[in-house]
Amino acid sequence: MIRLPAPGHRVVVRYLLPSGQATDALGELLSADADTVVVDGKRGVETIAVRTIVAAKPVPPVTRRAT
Numbered sequence: 001m002i003r004l005p006a007p008g009h010r011v012v013v014r015y016l017l018p019s020g021q022a023t024d025a026l027g028e029l030l031s032a033d034a035d036t037v038v039v040d041g042k043r044g045v046e047t048i049a050v051r052t053i054v055a056a057k058p059v060p061p062v063t064r065r066a067t
Helices: none
Strands: 010-016 022-032 036-041 044-049 053-058
Touching: 010 036, 010 044, 022 044
Parallel strands: none
Antiparallel strands: 010 022, 010 053, 022 036, 036 044
């Protein structure tokens, strides 16, 4: 079972594509239920089937450098 933080936190989710290749979604967790996880990242909003997820974890927020 994949454990994720509450929606609103930043996460990385590794999941399998139909080809069998693994890819990552990195961004804000919008929602998660028994069937799907939704992440808003650089590629836009990704809806990921839970059955394809191989790993997931929270990650620290992005820090911006002062210029």
